[in-house]
Amino acid sequence: MSDTHVVLYGPHGLIEAELPLDRASHEALVTAFLAWKNPDLEPRDSEQIALQLTGHARAVVADVRRHAAALPKSDGRGALAEVVLREADDRLSAPLEGTPRCAQNRARLVRALYARLDRLTEPLPAAA
Template identity: 60%
Template sequence: MNSTHTVLYDPTDELPLDREAHRDLIQAVLAWTAIPKPAAADLQHIALQLTGAAQAVASDVRRTAARLPGDHPALALADVVLAEADRRLSVAPQATVRCVQNRARLVRALYERLDRLTDVTLATSP
C-alpha cells in the first residue's frame, strides 16, 4: 500500500532546508495586497508549506540553542521565540491570507533567531 504522507523535512537527513525558496515565498506572501485573493486551495498549500518550514526551523533553533551553555544570555530570547512558535503552530493552518502571512512572519523570525544563535555558537566555540 502506498502512503500519501509526504515528509517536508527530515532533520536526520542532514540536508539543509531550501532557505532561498522559503525567503522567496515569504517575500511574495508578505507583498500580497487584498485584491486579488489567491484561491483557497493555494492558500492551504502555502500555509502547509510554511507550517512545515516553521517546524523545521524551530527544530534547528532548538538544536543550535542546546549547544550553548545553560546560562548564556542568548537562550532567553531563543526560549521566547520558540514558545511563541509553539503557541502559533499549535493552531491548525487556515486557508486565509492572514494565516499565511502570519506563518511567513513566523518562519522569518525563526530564521533570524537561528542566524543569531549560529553566530553566537560560532563565536563561543573553542
Template identity: 55%
Template sequence: MTTPSAPIRRDALHAALPLDREPYLMLAQAVLAWSEPHDVLRPRDCEQIARQLADHARAVADDVRHCCAALPKNSAIRALTEVVLGEAERRLAAPPRPTVTGVQNLARLLRALYERHGRLHHAPQLSRAALSS
C-alpha cells in the same frame, strides 16, 4: 482544511542536511507583499501555502531548538531564542489557517525563526562541534 499536518521532526538524516532556506524566504517575502490577494488566490492556494510554510517553520524550529540547547543556561541569546521558540510552538500547535492573514502570519513566524537561526550560527557561545552534533 481537512486535517492538520503532522509536525515534522528532523531525524539524524535530515539534521545532517541543510535547510532549504532561500525558496521559503522568497515565498515568505512574496506572501508578505500581498496587498489585495483576494482577487488572486483561491482558498485552496492559501491552504497549500499555509501547509508549506508551517511544515518548514517546524523544521527550522527543530534546528533552532537543537542549537539553543548547546548555549549556556544563563545566555541572553538563549533566553531570547526560548521566547521565539515558545511563540513558534504555540502558533504551530494549531492547524495552519488557510487564509491570507493566516499565511502572512506564518511567513512572519518563519522569518523570525530564520533570524534566530542565523544569530545562533553566529553566536560566539556556540562551538562548531555543538552546531554540527
C-alpha cells in the same frame, strides 16, 4: 518505478540535523507573500502556501532548538530562543485556515525563526 518506499524515523531529530534547510526558496516565498498586499487566492491555494510554510517552520524550529541547546546556560541567546520557540509552538498548534491571513502569519513566523537562528549561529564579538 517501484511501489515500495522507505519511511525515515528519527525520534531524536538526528535525521533533520543532517538535512540542510532550503532557506533561499522559502525566504523568497515569505518575502513575496508578505509583499502581496491583498492576495486574492482561492482558499485551497492559501492553505497550500500555509502548509508549505508550516512544514518549513517546523524544520527551522528544530534547528533553532538544537542550536539553543548547544549554548552554555550563561548565554542569553538561549533564553531568547526559548521565548521565540514557545511562541512558535503556540502559533504552529493553531489550526490552519484557508485564508491569506493565516498564510501570512506563517510567513511572519518563518521570518522570525530565521532571525533567531541567525542570532544563535553568529559568533559573539571577542571580549576586549
